[in-house]
């Protein structure tokens with residue numbers, strides 16, 4: 530039995546199928562963890578959602594910012610953007626069932642001293658706190674007022690988590706840490722402007738994984754394609770899994786037991 534962690538699919542269905550074949554993935558014996566952003570930008574968002582859902586309990590995933598973008602577009606009054614590739618999901622007769630499934634996914638998965646989130650966690654958050662914060666957001670997503678929550682979700686403030694934050698401000702801040710974080714300052718304040726490589730760090734900010742932690746937790750994340758799967762000068766045990774498939778890079782799986790990485794090349798044009 531093997532556990533494979535796969536980076537951002539972003540609708541790259543052909544590459545997903547090819548990677549599972551290369552791994553000889555067997556849902557009866559193996560487990561699949563997905564770091565989120567199953568959909569958008571690539572051509573096969575609907576097929577990716579269907580494929581992951583069809584794997585049943587063999588696949589576990591966390592929500593990414595583009596998964597939230599889909600939920601907000603479908604159920605929170607949001608608008609699609611010019612380059613979004615989500616129309617096939619919004620038009621399919623399976624739409625409500627697929628969205629219900631997506632909306633019920635967590636933002637953090639923790640097992641065997643390993644924590645998976647889409648973008649990362651703040652260095653001050655213990656694993657049990659991250660799981661509890663994920664459960665807070667999940668409770669809002671599963672509540673009767675989920676539509677109202679999705680309507681108010683998007684925004685960049687508050688950009689610094691404090692435990693006394695309440696209501697939708699607290700939830701927005703938690704979602705932004707879990708799904709959008711890249712650079713933070715020494716006080717844990719998030720920057721939302723810089724999206725490229727480490728050279729794009731704003732003054733006084735550093736990648737979240739360059740701050741030390743008090744524990745020896747292993748962190749798994751995707752989201753940051755410009756890292757090309759690397760975490761230079763990391764102060765923690767961490768694996769970056771987004772190798773930019775949708776940007777013409779590759780789709781990568783990490784075998785959690787052996788530490789071995791397997792990649793398949795992208796079918797998308799290089800950006």
Ligand SMILES: Nc1ncnc2c1ncn2[C@@H]1O[C@H](COP(=O)(O)OP(=O)(O)OP(=O)(O)OP(=O)(O)OC[C@H]2O[C@@H](n3cnc4c(N)ncnc43)[C@H](O)[C@@H]2O)[C@@H](O)[C@H]1O
Pocket residue numbers: 593594595597598682683684685701704705708709721724725726752753754755756757773776800
């Ligand atoms: N609470 C909330 N508030 C607001 N919005 C919310 C939200 N929750 C969810 N959202 C959603 O999140 C979006 C904003 O998220 P952001 O995280 O701010 O930005 P993004 O550009 O959408 O990031 P993406 O996830 O695509 O990252 P990637 O590294 O692939 O790509 C980033 C860049 O990297 C570049 N890149 C890729 N590969 C590279 C490489 N090898 N080298 C250099 N650059 C590379 C690409 O060109 C690209 O420009 C909003 O549009 C909204 O829909």
